[in-house]
Amino acid sequence: xxIVNEKFRHRHAAHCESGVAASMLTHHGVPISEAMAFxxxxxxxxxxxxxxxxxxxxxxxxxxxxxxILKGMVKPFKMRFHFxxxxxxxxxxxxxxxxxxxxxxxxxxxxxxxxxxxxxxMRFHFNAHNLIVYGxxxxxxxxxxxxxxxxxxxxxxALQRARFATGLMAPKGLLYYPESIGQTTVTAEAVIRxxxxxxxxxxxxxxxxxxxxxxxxxxxxxxxDPGEKLSLNYAGHIVRMQEEIGTGGAGFRFLYAAFLQEAAxxxxxxxxxxxSERMNEIGDGWREFALKAARMIKGREPFEPKRLAExxxxxxxxEKEFFQALKRAIA
Numbered sequence: 227x228x229i230v231n232e233k234f235r236h237r238h239a240a241h242c243e244s245g246v247a248a249s250m251l252t253h254h255g256v257p258i259s260e261a262m263a264f265x266x267x268x269x270x271x272x273x274x275x276x277x278x279x280x281x282x283x284x285x286x287x288x289x290x291x292x293x294x295i296l297k298g299m300v301k302p303f304k305m306r307f308h309f310x311x312x313x314x315x316x317x318x319x320x321x322x323x324x325x326x327x328x329x330x331x332x333x334x335x336x337x338x339x340x341x342x343x344x345x346x347x348m349r350f351h352f353n354a355h356n357l358i359v360y361g362x363x364x365x366x367x368x369x370x371x372x373x374x375x376x377x378x379x380x381x382x383x384a385l386q387r388a389r390f391a392t393g394l395m396a397p398k399g400l401l402y403y404p405e406s407i408g409q410t411t412v413t414a415e416a417v418i419r420x421x422x423x424x425x426x427x428x429x430x431x432x433x434x435x436x437x438x439x440x441x442x443x444x445x446x447x448x449x450x451d452p453g454e455k456l457s458l459n460y461a462g463h464i465v466r467m468q469e470e471i472g473t474g475g476a477g478f479r480f481l482y483a484a485f486l487q488e489a490a491x492x493x494x495x496x497x498x499x500x501x502s503e504r505m506n507e508i509g510d511g512w513r514e515f516a517l518k519a520a521r522m523i524k525g526r527e528p529f530e531p532k533r534l535a536e537x538x539x540x541x542x543x544x545e546k547e548f549f550q551a552l553k554r555a556i557a
Contacts, residue, residue: 227323230361234331236370236377240477242356243295244269245372246333249358250403253331256303256410260372265485266416267298268423270478272545274439274446280394281351283463286443288478290427292335292354292395296402302416304408311398315390318399319382322359322367325403331360331370335400337391343371343378353395359385414493418556421489424482425556428549437546444538450531457531462523465516476516479509497555501548508544515541 234253237260239245244264251258264270269290278285296307312318325332338344338355360377361368367385369378380388389399428436447464450457468476486502489495515537522529 227327227362228364229326229329230363230368231326231329231331234358234360234370237372238375239372240481241289242372243292243354244481246356246358247295247299249370249372250331250333251299251303251407254404254407256407258412259484259488261481261484262412262488263295263299264478264481265424265489266302266412266420267295268420268427269295269298270424270482271427272436272439274434274443276434276446278394280467281463283460284446286464286467288468292356296333298420302409302412302420306405307402308405309400309402311400312390313398315386315399318389318401319386322401323362325401326359326362330403331358333358333402334385334389335397336385336388337393337397338388340384340388340391341371341380342384343369343374343380351391351393353391353393353397355388412492417489417492421552421556425549425553428545429553437542437549440538440542440545444535444542447531447538448535452529452531458523458529461519461529461531461534465519465523468512469516476509476512479505479512483509493556495555498552501552501555504548504551508541508548511537511541511544 237245237249237252239248239260241260241264244260247263247267248258248260251263271287271290273287274284275287276284299305300307310321312321322332322334333356335353336355336357337351337353339349339351341355357372358370359367360370365382366379367382369380371378389397391397430436432438433442447461450460483502483505486498486505490498490502515534518537519534521527522534
């Protein structure tokens with residue numbers, strides 16, 4: 227099988243799902259940035275989920291769950307997405323080949339661990355990595371992975387293994403593509419609606435979500451025993467979830483800041499551009515927290531859980547004030 231969608235153009239992005247959404251929509255005549263896809267889907271969030279384990283530790287998320295960004299494109303662009311999963315790998319592979327033969331570009335969910343073009347030291351068992359398949363030459367699929375600077379090639383058996391990995395958030399061969407798009411421009415109404423939704427998430431009453439979730443994590447960190455190895459591993463897990471799993475805490479904040487810059491132009495609300503700068507500062511704060519924690523974990527500074535907890539409480543307060551101001555700006 228040799229087929230390549232010559233019209234498709236690879237685009238490098240900060241995060242896989244927002245990058246796939248932006249590339250896919252742009253390919254279908256709706257030119258949007260990754261930041262706009264992220265913000266318009268109201269994907270910015272925080273969640274501390276002690277009852278969901280990732281590598282033996284609580285799941286800490288800095289964005290909404292997988293597929294939220296893709297599904298968030300439906301209303302603003304009056305579109306229909308087709309999602310399809312499979313019971314067995316062979317059927318899933320045949321279906322992907324059928325769609326490529328129809329000259330479609332196809333989004334797929336994979337495990338980053340089984341993608342051979344990932345450097346070995348960057349592979350980890352994360353089953354919600356999204357990418358686009360835009361062709362096939364011989365036994366190699368042509369891949370547009372948003373986190374890669376250039377297009378990639380992936381052998382058929384390797385991609386099949388990545389699509390059908392097991393474990394938390396198992397992709398089950400998920401593939402998807404737009405069936406129809408009824409709106410080709412971003413409206414002020416859609417932007418404001420998305421901002422309101424994000425504000426509700428971050429300032430909501432659920433203890434494990436939003437600002438309250440950051441505070442709950444801070445309280446947990448404050449109780450860590452500085453003399454226990456498990457405490458160091460816990461702190462290391464927080465840093466990995468923030469900086470290595472996808473775009474991470476700071477990265478998502480920078481992405482949302484870029485969205486607010488565009489939102490100011492679309493809505494005519496100048497205050498959104500000012501708030502964009504504040505969100506960049508919040509992202510800097512998350513990076514400073516990760517750096518401090520990493521230095522403690524590596525023994526370059528004394529391990530002080532209470533100091534890390536103070537920094538997290540500071541981030542919570544900053545985000546509370548920010549989203550309160552954002553709420554006022556769009557009122």
